[in-house]
Amino acid sequence: MYVAVKGGEKAIDNAHAWLAEERRGSTDVAELSIAQIREQLSLAVNRVMAEGSLFDPDLAALAIKQARGDLIEAIFLIRAYRTTLPRFGSSNPVKTSEMTCDRRISATFKDAPGGQVLGPTFDYTHRLLDFKLAAEGELPAAPKAHPREEVTPHITEFLQGEGIIQDEPPCDDIPGDLTREPMEFPAGRPLRLQSLTRGDEGFVLGMAYSTQRGYARNHAFVGELRIGKVAVEMDIPELGFAIEIGEVELTECETVNQFKGSKTEPPQFTRGYGLVFGQSERKSIAMALVDRALRWEELGEDNLGAPAQDEEFVLSHADNIQATGFLEHIKLPHYVDFQSELELVRKLRREAEERITPKEAAE
Amino acid sequence: MNEYNFAYLDEQTKRMIRRAILKGLAVPGYQVPFASREMPMPYGWGTGGVQVSAATLTPDDTFKVIDQGADDTTNAVSIRKFFENTAGVETTEETEKATVIQTRHRIPEVKLREDQIIVYQVPIPEPLRFLEPRETETRKMHSLEEYGLMHVKLYEDISQHGAISTAYAYPVKVSGRYVMDPSPIPKFDNPKLEMDAIQLFGAGREQRIYAVPPHTQVVSLDFEDYPFEATKADHPCDLCGAEDSYLDEVIMDDAGNRMFVCSDTDYCRSRRAAGHLGRLAEEDAA
Numbered sequence: 022m023y024v025a026v027k028g029g030e031k032a033i034d035n036a037h038a039w040l041a042e043e044r045r046g047s048t049d050v051a052e053l054s055i056a057q058i059r060e061q062l063s064l065a066v067n068r069v070m071a072e073g074s075l076f077d078p079d080l081a082a083l084a085i086k087q088a089r090g091d092l093i094e095a096i097f098l099i100r101a102y103r104t105t106l107p108r109f110g111s112s113n114p115v116k117t118s119e120m121t122c123d124r125r126i127s128a129t130f131k132d133a134p135g136g137q138v139l140g141p142t143f144d145y146t147h148r149l150l151d152f153k154l155a156a157e158g159e160l161p162a163a164p165k166a167h168p169r170e171e172v173t174p175h176i177t178e179f180l181q182g183e184g185i186i187q188d189e190p191p192c193d194d195i196p197g198d199l200t201r202e203p204m205e206f207p208a209g210r211p212l213r214l215q216s217l218t219r220g221d222e223g224f225v226l227g228m229a230y231s232t233q234r235g236y237a238r239n240h241a242f243v244g245e246l247r248i249g250k251v252a253v254e255m256d257i258p259e260l261g262f263a264i265e266i267g268e269v270e271l272t273e274c275e276t277v278n279q280f281k282g283s284k285t286e287p288p289q290f291t292r293g294y295g296l297v298f299g300q301s302e303r304k305s306i307a308m309a310l311v312d313r314a315l316r317w318e319e320l321g322e323d324n325l326g327a328p329a330q331d332e333e334f335v336l337s338h339a340d341n342i343q344a345t346g347f348l349e350h351i352k353l354p355h356y357v358d359f360q361s362e363l364e365l366v367r368k369l370r371r372e373a374e375e376r377i378t379p380k381e382a383a384e
Numbered sequence: 385m386n387e388y389n390f391a392y393l394d395e396q397t398k399r400m401i402r403r404a405i406l407k408g409l410a411v412p413g414y415q416v417p418f419a420s421r422e423m424p425m426p427y428g429w430g431t432g433g434v435q436v437s438a439a440t441l442t443p444d445d446t447f448k449v450i451d452q453g454a455d456d457t458t459n460a461v462s463i464r465k466f467f468e469n470t471a472g473v474e475t476t477e478e479t480e481k482a483t484v485i486q487t488r489h490r491i492p493e494v495k496l497r498e499d500q501i502i503v504y505q506v507p508i509p510e511p512l513r514f515l516e517p518r519e520t521e522t523r524k525m526h527s528l529e530e531y532g533l534m535h536v537k538l539y540e541d542i543s544q545h546g547a548i549s550t551a552y553a554y555p556v557k558v559s560g561r562y563v564m565d566p567s568p569i570p571k572f573d574n575p576k577l578e579m580d581a582i583q584l585f586g587a588g589r590e591q592r593i594y595a596v597p598p599h600t601q602v603v604s605l606d607f608e609d610y611p612f613e614a615t616k617a618d619h620p621c622d623l624c625g626a627e628d629s630y631l632d633e634v635i636m637d638d639a640g641n642r643m644f645v646c647s648d649t650d651y652c653r654s655r656r657a658a659g660h661l662g663r664l665a666e667e668d669a670a
Binding site: 030033097100101104105107203205207333337343345346348350353355357360361365368373376 | 388394417418419420421422423424426427428429431451452453456457458459460461462465488489490507518519520545546547549551552553568569570571572589591592615616617630631632633647
């Protein structure tokens, strides 16, 4: 007997109740606090802020808790929240040259003003499980030094002084905003960078890796990677000048890329740029490589047909919230389309059989 | 959820969407880019339709949501609930009582009226997308009215399979100009696209809105010697006996026995209420 699929509403409510229980896990174990996630899973928090396009560590931590640690789900929560926020205006461009650096390294110069500052990095750790962490205990305090007081200049400035790196002339045009206007191609560099900085870390990493393996290779040196806090300033019309409204942690990567010159440009070094919320090294380096690959046209390079050179391809597929939504929507009912396909395939088979089998021999 | 604006979106966003809708109505079948917002449901789950509905609804409207023709499929329930919470509008399952109907994959069987609006959820608005993946190219093709590729595809279907092998999302030409994706409705529904109601199509992830105004010519693409044919399962509904409705096929037991029921649940319910009974109707008395 046929029982119509009824009661969707009840089923949804019950599923959500079960989900809430699963999220909490065993009540014998203490519940995670937002502060614990914010402080102890800070790189997850950073990723959620970067791809969620919203700098708020507490909200990102809440999203991670609510999403049971599924970072894409957490990013989705942040994005959905972000769109409801009113927009007061836009800040002035942040001055990363005035960043108070926790970490600042260059792969192109052994030493430079400001020095090499390793900061809190996984680099050079041996990836051995530390079973001491399984037992809770206090850590010895890390050694401290006096922070540098002067500003730390960008490494590329030194190359620029020599005229050996492609110039990046300042531009006062107000860039487009991909959250406010529909994306149209060619998008141009400001929108490309916006898209990459909120793009899926795995996707951007894969794209960058493909350039290293020869799909539009543009051998990149990490000219500089810096992580730290910068002040966010905004012009207040009533005051007539800019005031500091807060600070954000950023990771900035500038790559220095080989370039033999083209029809339009002399031999020189070229640049890729990555800038991401929080401590997000892998993402910012990957972003810089993809940015550089996408600049083939302005530098007069050949289009090698590589995926990472294809702006429409990269930008259309970098967003994990779009991707995951569309991918997972195939879980939704498709009875109607499937039924129409069933009818069609049956009809085509019937007709094909009739063509093959002479009518009198048919059963 | 009183902290959100009526129908969730802020008024500026709704105004932007309404502009896109009006442009769409002015240029039937043309895909208008719009700045789709991130909604609290996933892309691909009706965010385009939800934004169009949000920009269309007024507090006096009566709202109906169907998915696969049914009011009680999970995503339809979820979207209906969203607007109950954020807009507080009256909702209904009865097609005739609704003033705005949001749908995924079906057009109701009952003829829609001039005072109704139907909003389609669209996954891929570009009818040429699977022939040409680049938006930069397909926009050019539309502007030059260059639809040869589509006709070649349909021709190749016929030469390979003896029939046009598109069963849903069957392409149409609107008002003699734009080739349009009618969203993944079965081709059975294509003839209904010429209707009295306003038809709005929203694709959130792809950031496109398009529209078909009332009484607009909508022609399913075909050839003179291979005319378009709206098809359905060759059965009457096993619950209400309807011969004219689109049917879902349901597997009933381990032996693989099938029954066929109206995909439009409200149509089926109202027919049974009016005393029309199908082959298996008594058993469904519960």
